[in-house]
Amino acid sequence: MALLITKRCINCDMCEPECPNQAIAMGAEIYEINPDLCTECVGHYDEPTCMKVCPIDNTIIHDPAHKESNEQLWDKFVLLHHSDKL
Incomplete structure (x- = not known):
């Protein structure tokens, strides 16, 4: 899930700056994550880097509105980064 x-x-x-998918951008008031670009760092790192660097606990959470399996996150990673090779 995103x-x-x-x-x-x-x-x-x-x-x-830590997001390898460039899924994080400033929104109207706070930073926001684009669920179409977020792979939870699957394909890049063992854990989401945004969660790792965030200084405030429980600020970045799994989005219940965008549930995805690990396989779906891998598929998204491939489409985002290797679509020119498919």
């Missing part, structure tokens, strides 16, 4: 940045976000700018 990740979600909650209203606990303090706009510290730590997560956005």
Whole structure:
């Protein structure tokens, strides 16, 4: 499933540059994650880097509105990064 940045976000700018999929951008008030680009770092890292670098606990959570299996996240990773080779 994609990740979600909650209203606990303090706009510290730590997560956005860490995202390998460029899924994080500043929204109207806080950073937001584009669920179409978020693979939870599958294909890049063992765990989501945004969650790892966020200084506030439970600010970045699994988005219940965008549930995806590990296989679906891998498929998304391949489409995002290797579609020119398919």
